[in-house]
Amino acid sequence: xxxxxxxxxxxxxxxxxxxxxxxxxxxxxxxxxxxxxxxxxxxxxxxxxxxxxxxxxxxxxxxxxxxxxxxxxxxxxxxxxxxxxxxxxxxxxxxxxxxxxxxxxxxxxxxxxxxxxxxxxxxxxxxxxxxxxxxxxxxxxxxxxxxxxxxxxxxxxxxxxxxxxxxxxxxxxxxxxxxxxxxxxxxxxxxxxxxxxxxxxxxxxxxxxxxxxxxxxxxxxxxxxxxxxxxxxxxxxxxxxxxxxxx
Amino acid sequence: xxxxxxxxxxxxxxxxxxxxxxxxxxxxxxxxxxxxxxxxxxxxxxxxxxxxxxxxxxxxxxxxxxxxxxxxxxxxxxxxxxxxxxxxxxxxxxxxxxxxxxxxxxxxxxxxxxxxxxxxxxxxxxxxxxxxxxxxxxxxxxxxxxxxxxxxxxxxxxxxxxxxxxxxxxxxxxxxxxxxxxxxxxxxxxxxxxxxxxxxxxxxxxxxxxxxxxxxxxxxxxxxxxxxxxxxxxxxxxxxxxxxxxxxxxxxxxxxxxxxxxxxxxxxxxxxxxxxxxxxxx
Numbered sequence: 001x002x003x004x005x006x007x008x009x010x011x012x013x014x015x016x017x018x019x020x021x022x023x024x025x026x027x028x029x030x031x032x033x034x035x036x037x038x039x040x041x042x043x044x045x046x047x048x049x050x051x052x053x054x055x056x057x058x059x060x061x062x063x064x065x066x067x068x069x070x071x072x073x074x075x076x077x078x079x080x081x082x083x084x085x086x087x088x089x090x091x092x093x094x095x096x097x098x099x100x101x102x103x104x105x106x107x108x109x110x111x112x113x114x115x116x117x118x119x120x121x122x123x124x125x126x127x128x129x130x131x132x133x134x135x136x137x138x139x140x141x142x143x144x145x146x147x148x149x150x151x152x153x154x155x156x157x158x159x160x161x162x163x164x165x166x167x168x169x170x171x172x173x174x175x176x177x178x179x180x181x182x183x184x185x186x187x188x189x190x191x192x193x194x195x196x197x198x199x200x201x202x203x204x205x206x207x208x209x210x211x212x213x214x215x216x217x218x219x220x221x222x223x224x225x226x227x228x229x230x231x232x233x234x235x236x237x238x239x240x241x242x243x244x245x246x247x
Numbered sequence: 248x249x250x251x252x253x254x255x256x257x258x259x260x261x262x263x264x265x266x267x268x269x270x271x272x273x274x275x276x277x278x279x280x281x282x283x284x285x286x287x288x289x290x291x292x293x294x295x296x297x298x299x300x301x302x303x304x305x306x307x308x309x310x311x312x313x314x315x316x317x318x319x320x321x322x323x324x325x326x327x328x329x330x331x332x333x334x335x336x337x338x339x340x341x342x343x344x345x346x347x348x349x350x351x352x353x354x355x356x357x358x359x360x361x362x363x364x365x366x367x368x369x370x371x372x373x374x375x376x377x378x379x380x381x382x383x384x385x386x387x388x389x390x391x392x393x394x395x396x397x398x399x400x401x402x403x404x405x406x407x408x409x410x411x412x413x414x415x416x417x418x419x420x421x422x423x424x425x426x427x428x429x430x431x432x433x434x435x436x437x438x439x440x441x442x443x444x445x446x447x448x449x450x451x452x453x454x455x456x457x458x459x460x461x462x463x464x465x466x467x468x469x470x471x472x473x474x475x476x477x478x479x480x481x482x483x484x485x486x487x488x489x490x491x492x493x494x495x496x497x498x499x500x501x502x503x504x505x506x507x508x509x510x511x512x513x514x515x516x517x518x519x520x521x522x523x524x525x526x527x528x529x
Contacts (some may be wrong), residue, residue: 015527074352076349076353094351094352095352098352099348101271103268103270104270108267111263112263112267116348118248164309
């Protein structure tokens with residue numbers, strides 16, 4: 001067995017910064033070009049390994065490239081250079097409730113959203129009660145989701161995503177949703193994941209969350225990897241850099 | 248081959264997305280699925296009035312079915328046409344309107360345009376079912392039987408749906424890069440309707456073509472150009488089966504099949520080449 005869950009190897013990702021964007025056929029034909037752009041490197045040669053069974057935090061300031069890396073990990077963006085290898089089934093939670101149809105009931109949406117996240121009908125049926133239970137919307141499960149409060153909506157979405165049952169779970173800062181009770185439930189779920197030997201990759205700029213949950217961390221700044229390894233020293237290095245060494 | 252397997256793995260997602268469209272479409276309407284019939288019926292009434300009563304277009308009597316009814320003859324071509332128009336109109340925006348989903352979740356993107364073909368196909372199936380009932384009733388007066396042709400009609404519908412899916416795949420990608428596509432498409436669809444033998448029989452074009460002879464005295468006639476339009480052949484196929492109740496020529500089958508498979512392969516190829524960049528480009 002391999003003890004690496006995800007290998008990020010020399011990943012670089014660039015975006016086009018458009019000075020002029022004329023996405024019309026007229027522009028394409030008349031001027032022989034649709035845009036003028038230069039490349040912006042959001043990620044620059046980032047490499048690290050995520051060990052199996054760890055809770056791995058990705059930290060960095062706004063615009064540091066951590067969300068880009070997250071999207072690369074989730075197969076939504078494809079790096080220009082380098083490779084990302086997953087060892088095991090991966091599920092990403094970048095937004096909860098993606099693909100909900102507001103006119104359909106909570107029940108229908110569980111099946112719809114579950115299949116978008118890659119579950120089969122059988123798997124969803126088996127997990128159905130657990131999902132409903134976790135979300136705490138039993139009473140309203142046959143109501144259209146447009147009548148849900150925003151908290152219920154998010155909780156249902158999160159409950160589905162967490163029950164995809166992946167080997168590797170990639171999570172964006174969606175934890176800032178729901179009330180304190182629900183957040184505690186989520187954190188407990190992550191700890192359960194860890195106990196089961198599953199890997200969680202968490203992206204956040206909230207260092208206290210990362211500190212309490214993660215045992216490994218990577219700090220990204222302006223697209224480059226600054227530090228990776230044990231959570232505590234990595235987070236400390238990040239905090240020091242933000243506050244300045246004197247603080 | 249690996250792509251085929253991926254596609255097979257996504258079939259449940261495809262089914263669920265199709266169901267989402269089907270269930271969501273007529274939610275909170277009083278008449279529900281009946282609305283699917285409203286558009287073709289309204290078109291049938293107006294076209295029958297204008298083109299049968301005023302312009303005196305008189306398609307050949309169904310051979311051997313003996314049917315002689317403009318409205319039924321029209322619907323045999325109009326229903327496939329409205330299906331294709333729906334697939335193209337909705338398919339063109341299928342990626343752009345699901346931008347949020349594409350940027351947040353990884354899944355096989357091809358299911359987005361294909362699910363629209365599925366939901367449009369579901370409505371089409373319903374409309375064709377009603378048409379078959381109407382034809383059965385009309386034929387019963389002449390002692391004919393419709394039902395034996397139904398399996399072949401279903402095959403023809405599947406071939407036509409593959410053709411529509413190929414177009415939807417290409418256009419959905421084109422629309423991501425050029426939002427002009429969706430506006431362009433509405434114009435093209437309008438022209439295509441009148442350039443296809445939906446409201447007049449293709450034999451009228453052949454007659455005119457013979458009258459004027461080849462272009463500039465050359466060997467290429469109007470009919471030769473006209474028959475390049477795949478819709479001519481598809482509509483022949485449907486009218487032969489539904490209205491005339493006879494086997495279409497083998498050549499008609501083959502031309503339709505070739506168009507469907509060709510367009511679909513190009514569609515899948517175009518889609519495959521661009522699907523990785525969708526999240527960024529949208």
